[in-house]
Amino acid sequence: xxxxxxxxxxxxxxxxxxxxxxxxxxxxxxxxxxxxxxxxxxxxxxxxxxxxxxxxxxxxxxxxxxxxxxxxxxxxxxxxxxxxxxxxxxxxxxxxxxxxxxxxxxxxxxxxxxxxxxxxxxxxxxxxxxxxxxxxxxxxxxxxxxxxxxxxxxxxxxxx
Amino acid sequence: xxxxxxxxxxxxxxxxxxxxxxxxxxxxxxxxxxxxxxxxxxxxxxxxxxxxxxxxxxxxxxxxxxxxxxxxxxxxxxxxxxxxxxxxxxxxxxxxxxxxxxxxxxxxxxxxxxxxxxxxxxxxxxxxxxxxxxxxxxxxxxxxxxxxxxxxxxxxxxxx
Numbered sequence: 001x002x003x004x005x006x007x008x009x010x011x012x013x014x015x016x017x018x019x020x021x022x023x024x025x026x027x028x029x030x031x032x033x034x035x036x037x038x039x040x041x042x043x044x045x046x047x048x049x050x051x052x053x054x055x056x057x058x059x060x061x062x063x064x065x066x067x068x069x070x071x072x073x074x075x076x077x078x079x080x081x082x083x084x085x086x087x088x089x090x091x092x093x094x095x096x097x098x099x100x101x102x103x104x105x106x107x108x109x110x111x112x113x114x115x116x117x118x119x120x121x122x123x124x125x126x127x128x129x130x131x132x133x134x135x136x137x138x139x140x141x142x143x144x145x146x147x148x149x150x151x152x153x154x155x156x157x158x159x160x
Numbered sequence: 161x162x163x164x165x166x167x168x169x170x171x172x173x174x175x176x177x178x179x180x181x182x183x184x185x186x187x188x189x190x191x192x193x194x195x196x197x198x199x200x201x202x203x204x205x206x207x208x209x210x211x212x213x214x215x216x217x218x219x220x221x222x223x224x225x226x227x228x229x230x231x232x233x234x235x236x237x238x239x240x241x242x243x244x245x246x247x248x249x250x251x252x253x254x255x256x257x258x259x260x261x262x263x264x265x266x267x268x269x270x271x272x273x274x275x276x277x278x279x280x281x282x283x284x285x286x287x288x289x290x291x292x293x294x295x296x297x298x299x300x301x302x303x304x305x306x307x308x309x310x311x312x313x314x315x316x317x318x319x320x
Contacts, residue, residue, distance in 0.1 A: 012212025017265030028186035052172025105177030
C-alpha cells in the first residue's frame with residue numbers, strides 16, 4: 001500500500017508525478033537543504049552556511065518543507081527555545097534523487113567529483129540500471145502509458 | 161574518460177555536483193521541458209501546452225538549456241524559418257533523474273500514478289538499488305568523503 005500523498009497543489013499542464021514532485025522540491029534550495037540534513041547538519045546556521053542560501057529564503061523554504069512533510073522540526077532546547085530539522089520518511093526517500101543528480105552532475109557539470117560515496121567496497125551508482133531486472137535502461141525497451149483521460153504522450157487529446 | 165563538463169557557474173556553499181547540476185536544471189520548468197522532448201514533443205507550442213509554462217519563461221529556459229548543452233535547436237523548415245528542440249547526450253542522460261523523481265512523486269505526491277513506464281515486461285524502477293552490486297542502498301552501508309580542501313561533511317573546516 002502506498003503512503004498518503006504529501007499535500008501538493010494541482011500542477012499546470014500534463015498530469016505528472018514529476019511535476020507534482022517539483023511542486024514540493026522544485027526550488028533549487030530545497031534539495032540542497034535536504035542534502036545538508038542527510039549529511040547530518042540539522043541546524044539553521046549550518047544549513048545556511050553549507051548551502052549558501054540567503055537566510056530569508058532559507059527560512060521560507062524550511063517552513064514549506066516542514067508544511068509539505070519532507071522535514072520535521074524538533075525542539076532540542078527549551079529555554080531559550082531552539083529547534084533543528086530532521087528528515088521524514090518522504091525526506092529520506094529523496095536520497096535517491098540526490099544520488100542520481102550527483103551522478104549526472106559528476107558526469108556533466110564538474111571537472112572532477114567533489115564528493116565520493118562508497119557503498120560497501122565500491123563507488124555507489126544508481127542510474128542506468130533497472131532495479132527489477134538488473135538490466136540497463138535503454139529507450140528502445142521502454143513503453144509509456146498515460147492513465148489520465150483526455151491525455152496521451154503527445155498531449156491533451158482533442159475534444160470530440 | 162569523462163565528457164567535457166557543460167558550462168556551469170560556480171556554486172554557493174559546499175562544492176557539490178548536485179548544486180552544479182541544479183545550476184543547469186534547477187528551475188522547475190527545465191526538467192518538465194526535458195520530459196516533453198523525451199516524450200517526443202519537440203516544438204515550442206507542444207512544449208508550452210504540455211508543461212503549462214508561461215511562454216516568455218519557456219522561451220528563456222529553452223535558450224538557457226541550449227546554451228548549457230542540454231538541448232540543441234534544429235531547423236526543420238527553411239522558409240519561413242522554423243526550428244525545434246532535441247536532447248543532446250547530456251539531455252538524454254537526464255532520463256534517469258526524471259525517472260527517480262517520478263518514482264518519488266508516485267509514492268509521495270499523487271493519489272495514483274498518472275503514467276506508467278514499462279521496461280520489457282515489468283514496471284521500470286531505478287531507485288533504491290545499487291547498480292554495481294545489485295543490493296539495496298541503505299544509509300548504514302554508505303560512507304562519504306569530500307575531496308575538496310577545507311571542506312568536510314560537516315562544512316568548511318575552521319581556518320588554522
